[in-house]
Amino acid sequence: MKLVIVGGVAGGASAATRARRLSEEATIVIFERGPDVSFANCGLPYYIGGEITQRDKLLVVTPERFRDRYRLDVRTRSEVQAIDRPAKKVRVRDLATGRDYDESYDKLILAPGAAPIRPPLPGIDLPGIFTLRSLDDTDRIKAAVDRGARRAVVIGAGFIGLEVVENLVRRGIDTTLVELQDQVLPPVDKELTPPILDQMRRHGVRVVLGQSADGFEPDSDGLAVRLKSGERLPAHLVVLGVGVRPENSLAVAAGLDIGPRGGIRVNEHMQTSDPDIYAVGDAVEVRDFVTGEPTQVPLAGPANRQGRIAADHIFGRPSRYRGTQGTAIVRVFDVTVAMTGASEKTLRRLQRPFLKVYVHPSHHAGYYPGAQPMTLKLLFQPNTGKILGAQIVGGAGVDKRIDILAVAIQAGMTVFDLEEMELAYAPQFGSAKDPINMVGFVAAGLLRGDHPQVTADQLLDSTDSAGSSFLLDVRTPQEFQAGHIPQAVNIPLDQLRSRLGELPSDRPLTVYCQAGLRGYLATRLLRQKGFDAANISGGYTSYRLFDAARAPHATPVGKPSSV
């Protein structure tokens, strides 16, 4: 068996080492266009920022290690230029010498990754405009920073864009973030993003939403980004984080099936339309585990898993890729945002029925110092309660709760299962009723009909909310005075039983508190007393998130920059 692998980073490297573990006898050749194999993509921004101080920490495995330990024939700076499928060989260019040669294969694995998009704008090739994908890219950006760049523009507020912003700020650089969409971190639903904007503001980052670059031009002090609005943003340094494009050119030229978004089509064994050719990682289209739709998820975990599965199948094992859930996490300064499964956006786009609830619990017991709050949004099927997706923003403990929910989705669990979860509780780590139990109680109670709810976006969308329903704030007068929903009337929960006479009996009541619990208690009480009451999911905290997400961003688009 001669196995040839194109690409030596996450998916390719995993496939190669797995193949060797399965067969001492196989010939395994890896072609990698760059100088490095298996480097730590996800660490690159932190080397620029200085949290990772040693460059060689980023080299997870060196070509030498691959040779010595796994007896892999690793050829770096070697670009595969074409696949000759009938002859089962690839054409390779040795980038060092310029020499071209053919290499035959029995089985071929394509792991070319994805390329950062460089939009064809005027001036895009000016010095100082970078993308961040490779160690070379990292070195170039770090060199620019080390040379004393003082102003930067980051274009694109996705995962990489946000990580780059954090790390540039850590280096003391005055940074502006430009995003085409009207929110940062487009994969999550918008109401989860105000805490990110808040972090940006606290760290002096200007965020320009709903805008894109129109071009780049030289400037006295380096270059300038010209926005569609006409604004000019001078910068010593521009980092593009506007997405990636699957590296499909080899596959396209070889006539392999390609999906509508450009990803290489594979079956559950990671086989392309040519059964002797497999493809893995950021270049392929896979199945979304929750929605069943084709999707592309440029993440390291799935890439590694897919590489392993391709190698398994080549060596006669029936391993199958079960699809991706899109589980992802990013830390932005002091806030962490994580997601798994489908977002509300995705469910709406696919017109899938869903319900959603919001809770705002603390990471751990409130009586123990240092409890950090989080906002957890859960999406689930209306009929069965099956969990469809979750998003969390907050501090410590966000990663734990998203992982618990990722496993619950994998297991096909329902919101009723969340009620039952027996999680580890000591005051440093959680609560006797963990945030996961809490969101289970809320969602299950909704499905059981215990407490009808209104979501804050429904309230904000409804033009006649104030007209048709009576808005009841059951918090303390102090909380009410510190801020409340317009037209709300305040009756604290603990006085509610004795003040029922103040409530209208001929109109629906929309009840809320700070985070949802007291509103729920009030709703239960009122419904038993004959009122048509519903609770705002997540209370005033949810309302403020939606309200902030809808407000024009604090730094208005088009305002002349003081940078």
Added chain:
Amino acid sequence: MKLVIVGGVAGGASAATRARRLSEEATIVIFERGPDVSFANCGLPYYIGGEITQRDKLLVVTPERFRDRYRLDVRTRSEVQAIDRPAKKVRVRDLATGRDYDESYDKLILAPGAAPIRPPLPGIDLPGIFTLRSLDDTDRIKAAVDRGARRAVVIGAGFIGLEVVENLVRRGIDTTLVELQDQVLPPVDKELTPPILDQMRRHGVRVVLGQSADGFEPDSDGLAVRLKSGERLPAHLVVLGVGVRPENSLAVAAGLDIGPRGGIRVNEHMQTSDPDIYAVGDAVEVRDFVTGEPTQVPLAGPANRQGRIAADHIFGRPSRYRGTQGTAIVRVFDVTVAMTGASEKTLRRLQRPFLKVYVHPSHHAGYYPGAQPMTLKLLFQPNTGKILGAQIVGGAGVDKRIDILAVAIQAGMTVFDLEEMELAYAPQFGSAKDPINMVGFVAAGLLRGDHPQVTADQLLDSTDSAGSSFLLDVRTPQEFQAGHIPQAVNIPLDQLRSRLGELPSDRPLTVYCQAGLRGYLATRLLRQKGFDAANISGGYTSYRLFDAARAPHATPVGKPSSV
């Protein structure tokens, strides 16, 4: 409906508030012997230690709040003395006035909790000997510490004992920990405990294992604990943490069914043998979710859940308690220990078949600073791979991994499911191959026959291991020289292919590395080359844990104390 609840802390409080949410009309009476309801049991040690500075933080809910918010008739300092089942009433003593009276019920919930065991030893009633269960206990211990206690003995190295030790040390008290068993934290398997002993040593705590107190006597400086060995331990303060006993006296006197360990017998709706009487919390016997055996788990999470279920059932809902997994966690200085499901001890006691593997991964990506190691032990069924239990010791991220495995057990998942888990990865939070994936790979590979293994305890138990098998250390010479298993021969993994001639072909090979991965690679290689090789699960790290767990404890029992 008139519901009477005996006990107003975790289970009783949850039952009461749930009952009110389900019925505005019910009369709900709570009798609590102590002065407080719903206090934070799990926070008590940290108030003594000073991490929790405000006493009122420990009062989760006050009696007043129960009255105002939930319209509960809360009667503190009220002891229920007897149940008259035919008449459906309880006899209550008002501890403030000494007055006795009857209170009728339609349904009764017993949530009396468990009492700390005070062994009937000579001198047990001397001043300065405490248990820690209530706020009163806490106040007494804290007062003793505040008065300037300088030496303490803690008897019992379970959860509470360890937490008390940490907090006494935090207050600068010279502390000795005495434990009857030959290990600390008896609920976990012994090889997981050396890191706890290490923490004790680093913080100056003397640990005396395999010893118990024989009695207490007055001493010039306070009192002294007399051990069975004859040693005397002088102390200003003794805290007993030798376990709890279900408070079953009411139930016994009322003729309700009691389990062999003293817990009140209940069905899945938390009903006792009298269908009008329910019991919840530390006083009951429940089903172990994994083993199916009756068990008693004095934990806050299950107590809360059971209270909710009892209230549900009383008000016509079919909620069922699915049993407990015994998920628990404790932080001891800088180390965290957590467990879920069955331990190896339990599986051995019940003679259940199992396999086990060990991994020693880092919390997060090694290239990002601050990665803390952990040891993860996984127990699973030999045939199906169904997960039976897990134990983890380490630093950051232990709580996350135990919760993931707790959910996996709840879902009935197998080790093959762990391979597939798509968990949130960014360098601060995990790795592209998370510790959970890693342990899944190891366990699944074992079941698939990819790599036979030897566990370090098998090696240590086997008298002829060195005689019959060839012990091969595949680490670097530097690692080998820093410490290795006796009689091992060192051939670094990266040289193995060229040095196969140095290996015997007529004897089994037992291979190991530092944590298991290189040993696995070597095992795969050697088996494909025709050798009968097996890998030591978790490598030298596992070996050292077992070796340390078997060594006589560093502070020998019976050595005269310098305290």
